[in-house]
Amino acid sequence: MKINKLKSLWHLPLLLALAVQFWPLIFMVSTSFKDMNQIFQASLNPLPMPATMVNYETVLNNFPFFTFLYNTFFIAILVTGLKLITSLLAAFAFVYYDFKYKEVVFNSMLLTFFIPFTVLIMPNYLLMSKLGLLNTPWGVILPQLVDGMGIFLMRQTMRGIPKALLEVAVLESASPLQVLYKVVLHLVRPSVIAVGIFFFINAWNEYFWPLLVLRDKAMYTLPLALQMFISAEGGSEWGIAMAVAMLTCLPPLILYFVSQRFILNTFMQSGVKG
Amino acid sequence: MHKSNWQAWLFLLPATILFSIFFYTPLFENLFLSFFEWNMISPTMKFVGATNYKSIFDSAELIKIFYNTIFLVVVLLFLNFILPYIYSYILGHLINKMQSFYRSALFLPSTISLAVASIIFLWFYNPIAGPLSIILGDIGIASPRWFKEDGLVIIAIASIIAWKSFGYNLIVMLAAMVAVPNELIEAAKLENASNWTIFKKIIVPMTSPTALYVFTITVVFGLQYMLVPVNMITQGGPDQGSSNLVYVVYQYAFVFFQTGKSAAFAVLTMIFYVVFLVAKYKFLDKKVHYEN
Numbered sequence: 001m002k003i004n005k006l007k008s009l010w011h012l013p014l015l016l017a018l019a020v021q022f023w024p025l026i027f028m029v030s031t032s033f034k035d036m037n038q039i040f041q042a043s044l045n046p047l048p049m050p051a052t053m054v055n056y057e058t059v060l061n062n063f064p065f066f067t068f069l070y071n072t073f074f075i076a077i078l079v080t081g082l083k084l085i086t087s088l089l090a091a092f093a094f095v096y097y098d099f100k101y102k103e104v105v106f107n108s109m110l111l112t113f114f115i116p117f118t119v120l121i122m123p124n125y126l127l128m129s130k131l132g133l134l135n136t137p138w139g140v141i142l143p144q145l146v147d148g149m150g151i152f153l154m155r156q157t158m159r160g161i162p163k164a165l166l167e168v169a170v171l172e173s174a175s176p177l178q179v180l181y182k183v184v185l186h187l188v189r190p191s192v193i194a195v196g197i198f199f200f201i202n203a204w205n206e207y208f209w210p211l212l213v214l215r216d217k218a219m220y221t222l223p224l225a226l227q228m229f230i231s232a233e234g235g236s237e238w239g240i241a242m243a244v245a246m247l248t249c250l251p252p253l254i255l256y257f258v259s260q261r262f263i264l265n266t267f268m269q270s271g272v273k274g
Numbered sequence: 275m276h277k278s279n280w281q282a283w284l285f286l287l288p289a290t291i292l293f294s295i296f297f298y299t300p301l302f303e304n305l306f307l308s309f310f311e312w313n314m315i316s317p318t319m320k321f322v323g324a325t326n327y328k329s330i331f332d333s334a335e336l337i338k339i340f341y342n343t344i345f346l347v348v349v350l351l352f353l354n355f356i357l358p359y360i361y362s363y364i365l366g367h368l369i370n371k372m373q374s375f376y377r378s379a380l381f382l383p384s385t386i387s388l389a390v391a392s393i394i395f396l397w398f399y400n401p402i403a404g405p406l407s408i409i410l411g412d413i414g415i416a417s418p419r420w421f422k423e424d425g426l427v428i429i430a431i432a433s434i435i436a437w438k439s440f441g442y443n444l445i446v447m448l449a450a451m452v453a454v455p456n457e458l459i460e461a462a463k464l465e466n467a468s469n470w471t472i473f474k475k476i477i478v479p480m481t482s483p484t485a486l487y488v489f490t491i492t493v494v495f496g497l498q499y500m501l502v503p504v505n506m507i508t509q510g511g512p513d514q515g516s517s518n519l520v521y522v523v524y525q526y527a528f529v530f531f532q533t534g535k536s537a538a539f540a541v542l543t544m545i546f547y548v549v550f551l552v553a554k555y556k557f558l559d560k561k562v563h564y565e566n
């Protein structure tokens with residue numbers, strides 16, 4: 001009995017962490033359902049009384065919300081799809097083949113994960129300008145396809161496939177592409193989906209690079225649109241800003257809820273050495 | 275393993291092309307641009323030798339920026355490395371109920387955009403009506419202007435990054451924690467070892483490779499994530515109080531239009547990273563206990 005009681009004390013720091021992590025979210029939700037008066041009079045009260053939809057109505061009626069939504073979705077889907085294809089192909093090369101400079105190539109790709117993209121934004125910006133891709137979705141998409149983490153995660157999962165299975169496929173004179181498509185992809189499908197969702201959430205949330213590339217408001221993604229609702233002088237429309245914030249994080253949250261087991265397992269793998 | 279160089283390279287081709295164009299070429303272009311004076315618009319660039327580097331090292335700004343960078347990194351290491359480390363131990367070995375609930379719930383903020391996080395915290399820290407200022411007011415403390423005061427601004431920015439990264443770092447660390455066999459810990463307990471001894475003698479050595487990884491991404495991701503709140507909320511202010519080695523690269527290029535200085539800062543930042551990564555491998559990896 002005594003030991004059990006002592007053990008349950010360890011729940012206290014965990015509950016504290018939960019409170020700290022969820023508090024900001026609760027304020028986002030409740031503020032988005034409050035009118036201007038309540039926001040300033042009762043900012044500590046998590047329950048909007050009465051709840052109002054006025055902020056959401058403003059967002060939907062006065063701003064091109066569905067354009068932002070479409071832009072974000074379009075970019076996130078293309079980044080996800082293209083990144084999945086390139087990292088699957090590359091990871092397959094690292095697992096299936098033995099070739100010269102393999103380690104060097106792998107490490108030079110993994111290195112991109114450890115160097116912050118920021119140090120490369122100016123040359124990349126100049127390149128996009130030369131290619132005429134500024135203010136286009138492709139200008140946002142292309143540099144995001146460089147991601148050593150995707151290749152690393154795919155290689156980790158593919159390494160789990162028994163060598164014998166690949167050999168059998170070769171004996172039946174399957175081409176490498178067939179091996180990848182029919183054997184490998186078939187076996188690692190859950191991981192591919194998890195990595196895909198992880199890519200999608202990251203691309204959806206991206207703020208900094210789209211901010212540099214996209215100029216017209218009609219091109220904006222949702223995270224960029226958020227900037228429109230705050231001003232440094234403090235005259236921000238907090239209710240509207242929180243409503244947009246809510247709508248922005250809803251798709252990643254839904255994806256997380258439906259696939260959290262896969263996602264967490266993939267993330268847990270990402271720290272494994274090898 | 276199949277030995278066919280050209281087939282392997284065919285599979286690697288798309289990734290290789292992308293990585294060369296958008297990563298390795300820009301890396302060298304920075305070095306090139308750092309020796310010129312240019313404003314991104316003018317048709318001609320002026321070769322100025324090492325002037326850009328010289329003016330960086332001669333300015334008082336560098337010390338402040340370097341100090342800010344270190345300060346931010348130290349705060350982040352506490353919030354996103356030490357705390358998740360301790361929490362993963364509690365979660366992995368000290369409780370036996372609700373583990374997967376805590377795991378899923380604590381990870382949740384990591385799926386949220388930093389732009390959203392910045393907006394929420396901007397309201398949270400609002401000195402007039404924000405929740406924090408009301409609470410501070412109730413206990414008789416006047417809320418500071420979090421984003422307008424030297425020092426505090428870095429802590430406030432760090433808290434936004436920490437909120438987003440904590441769950442991810444915890445999950446990665448937890449994977450290593452649960453890999454430590456429970457039997458080993460039970461055996462130590464039978465010998466009357468305290469939780470602290472177990473932590474120091476068993477947990478720390480056995481989880482060190484992953485800890486090193488979390489340490490690295492805390493620094494690398496932290497300095498990358500920092501861009502969003504700094505750009506949305508402070509733009510490096512007050513008076514460069516929240517600027518740092520990574521943010522000045524953006525500032526000089528896109529705010530001051532001095533590509534040469536931006537590129538020079540980028541090169542210096544790269545050197546900072548390379549030194550950090552090499553030091554990590556040379557110095558820390560030796561002390562790390564790897565299985566197999």
